[in-house]
Amino acid sequence: MSKDLTIANKWQQLKEHTKARVALGHVGTSLPLSEVLALKHAHAMAKDAIVTKLDVEGLSQKCKAQEIPYQTFKSRASDRLEYLKRPDLGRQLLFNTHLTKTEKVDIVFVITDGLSAKAVNTYAFKVLNHLLPNLNESYTFAVTLVEHGRVAIGDAVAEFYHADFVAVCIGERPGLSSPESMGIYTTYHPKIGFTDERRNCISNIHANGLSGKQGAQLLQYLIEKSFALKISGVTLKLEVGEILKS
DSSP, X not given: OOOOOOBOOTTGGGGGSOSSOOOOOBBTTBOOHHHHHHHHHHHHHHHHHHHOOOOHHHHHHHHHHTTOOEEEEEEXXXXXHHHHHOTTGGGSEEOOTTOOOOOOOSEEEEEEEETOHHHHHHHHHHXXXXXXXXXXXXXXXXXXXXXXXXXXXXXXXXXXXXXXXXXXXEEOOOOXXXXXXXXXXXXXXXXXXXXXXXXXXXXXXXXXXXXXXXXHHHHHXXXXXXXXXXXXXXXXXXXXXXXXXX
């Protein structure tokens, strides 16, 4: 009969409060086999998230079902490998003959893969489904689906739509405890060439982080404040705890 030789860590109670790898215990001078295997599994999940494709067809169907105006775009990165090697191409929009010129909108929502398409495939519409019913009366908006995009590509999309505000829903860099985390970057009066101090960020929307509803609450706050004050970025303070509490 096998015998468990694992010696528990005295800080075991910390594991109740975090998904981080703490208090793993040990067998002699090594990690327990279960923890080694769990780490390898998490690493595989993170790698899988990076190469997963944006579900353009599935997200398009959701737009159609809700009669949301949308278009599909691509960045100038021709495939996933080039996207990973050339971050600059992921920030530039590939214009082609399939794009339809549109009238100006107040807000454009950009859904793009970033480094975890799984995240946006799962959570983008969980946020929008809570948010859009509250915006219908106040703002005009459109949704775009962008393959191989990075945060700054939202500025190019916004210029195409002459939008006053852009919200980029993007997969965050996968971690070993959260391979499917989505972030939302917002900019008021976005222009190509803007740097990150002009943006606000809502981070960690995933199963163990912010919910879709909480993400929508924070995004609505940023939209209303940005339009009221005509600013975004470091000059617009985001008190996450206070907003969610209210």
